[in-house]
Amino acid sequence: MTQLVLVVDELSAWAPYFPSENLVDFETYLKQPPVKNAPRTRVINLCRTGKYLSNGYYCSLLAEARGQHVIPSVSTLNNLRNKGLFAFGFDGVSEALDAHVGDLEAGAKVKVKSCFGQCAVPGLESLCRELFERLPCPVLELTFRRRSRWELTGLAPLSPRELAEQEEDLFANALDRYSRIIWRQPKSAKRYRYDLAMLVNPNEALPPSDAGALKRFVRAGERAGVNVETITRKDYQRLAEYDGLFIRETTAIDHHTFRFAQKAEHEGLVVIDSPTAILRCANKIFLAESFAKNGVPTPKTLMVNPKQKDAADWLETELGYPLVLKIPDGAFSRGVYKVADKAQLVETLSKLRNASALVLAQEYFFTEFDWRIGVLNHQPIFACKYFMVKGHWQIYRHNDGKEADSGGFVTLPTHEAPSAVINAALKAVKPIGDGLYGVDIKEGKGRVAVIEVNDNPNIDHGVEDVFLKDRLYDMVIEDFVRRFEKGREAVAAKKGRRDGR
Template structure:
């Protein structure tokens, strides 16, 4: 019986014999059923870029609890030039220790197969490259930097880092690749550096590869950076809510500072980061979250939550694995478009996996419309989602913070529309009504489903969307970066909501200190109990407050 899977785009891509592995295609891996054993995955797809086949193989492996090489964090990191530059700098520092560098050429390449180099003198550098980049097959191109220092050796630099597809491996390197793969198979429990671990609900299971950040002296109070973007058309918190957060922060001796994308290099000067612009794996919000993690400071949303929540394919697999009820869900690719003929019950909802704010979500009334929508979406993503349509007057939104209920609301559908937000062709949009609800008044089965779903994702701040029907409660999505706005999500708790948020940051900071991590942060001489004592209204009292209903800009 195989002890790992080798996943490729086409079986012909893997020309070797691996006695301990089973070679399957990405399409086959996507379709593996619930009963199939979740073996570790060696992802050798041709492309690993955002929303490619290789991207989805690593993403789905993580959602299923399987260990993968490269893991999802490595795939996301490699998509950012800034992170590749960090890796280059780390590797270039090892070049000076290399025992022999080419003297007659101005460029050369090093191939690394599962951490094993094609040139043994670069063993240390190859091992470090594998540790940093966590990718099976890598080519590192070196070139001599221009120098005007006559009589001195010209320094070498890394021109490029490139992940190779298996068919690009020179035949002369076959033995090295097989040796590296065999070594990997011998430790297929994946205890080695850089391999992902099963999801356990913790953001820590996607640790960054650059080691611990340097320590610094503890400050006398908490300085909280809040990342905003003036160009964000539908921000998760508007200026009024951010001002309220700052006001409450002053009561707790917390300085709230708004930062923008241009403030990336200032991040290390803060004690915690709160992201209040729409997140994406492929933009600066992920880089900010990752840098905060590297610096050892608490961050909402953490990189793992951004990866997990911004892709509906991942969430569908994760909910299935965790036994959380969702609408009946199937995946479509270009290879499986024929499955449309099997659809008998309409309407259905078609979703592009990385859509947000009701964008990239369409309803199909019949097979012809389903095919038209799916074909258009498949030009933007390797996989699209088809779900049974569930009609309800509103969606439940349950805010969850650190595994506990944070707020609750009903998001009503727009008038004469099946979604809570309706986009017009000119870019404008209309929204339904938001009705804030005390968490104590939320049906137990709704609250329980929301907490179970959030726990599968992590320990951060989430907005869980659910539909309550006569057939039961179904989780639609788990959102990172949920809306928090004045008179809407905070309508029941008021300032207490912002206090609880700031206290949660304090809890995370204290946990970091107890772990002996990179930062030790405190609120001067003010203890956590002192701060909690300033919260005048108890959670029980707030749970008994009446429901409030408002029109609102909605995420």
């Protein structure tokens, strides 16, 4: 269980709040000796941190040196001094402030307090929550300046002592809510070797794993002595409590899933999939270049600037019709366009002018189904045929505002898939990494062609697990255990070298 420590400059700073056995002043915290094999410790630094080399700064520095997880971190404190860091806009901010203070003249300033990502101004909740995710700090003062519209122009860390009386309730309630999350009790008395966080989005329309699959991952964890716990984006600050992170939410670069992967890797967790894998798989331009360099068979593929004047003529000459245009970061068949003639090509290129500096153009390779080969640590673990939606040329057909249609499927043991398909899948993932991937491959007319590698492949109950059943989930969890143990061995070996053994 995680141990929590609240550090204040002086105990008198805590006078407006209920006493807490977890509270210490800075001098006491400073004199605490290092403890070997200490329990996981969370430090909430409530000292004044606004100045460099202040008590608050040293509190965070000492916590990190002791291997404790602290908010704000030293990195956060340094970032808060970077005035260019928060020169960005947020939707709805100007409207919320107009409603809060009225339409003030240009040059007016407004300050708003945020406590653990919560604030008292309606309409600013999402902004404060996002800032807390990016720059975890117990209390932040946000400064807004009115120009043509309201803009965020300043962020400053505060201690509870710097709050007005009417703001103390906001702080106390926010701390209580935050500490309840990190003071969580184990769900059972059963001891687990490892703790694995499984990131999900309960509201996602097309998640990588359905509810049935998620339950089976949890049960597989129990069989392997791993506590698999589902978390959501609001649990960002709890990542350090775990040994690993398993992302079961659709990933993207400019997205909290990528930030989760980065933070988990920074904290030393085992991560599937890693931020490197997300970066490489999320962009079809990278994949196309990687496939070409490593001799992976693909449809004929070209990269083109949609603003290039002769782009349509060039693609028409090189690929003919029909051809396929793809934006680099599309997923689930989104951002993929089949072009039948010159007029449609010109129209689609024009549509994509502002979507990306480069788009991918490929020859149209029709097949009745696509292979999806699941690969884990460079080994094939499942093979599926995903059939096209009836009357459509893709596996998914997106209906405006409605649930997407999808084609049928057949799941096979990997040894029954053509060896050329399996070999192409393994060759495609080799430069990506050793994580969990789904490789989409077309096969027909004596050819095998890799379409893309997905860093977060679907594993749904009743689809990818039809052949292996629970064994598929066991294989994934067992690979996490292998990685956990490999990490422990590396730490032990490093310690042995340091101790001269």
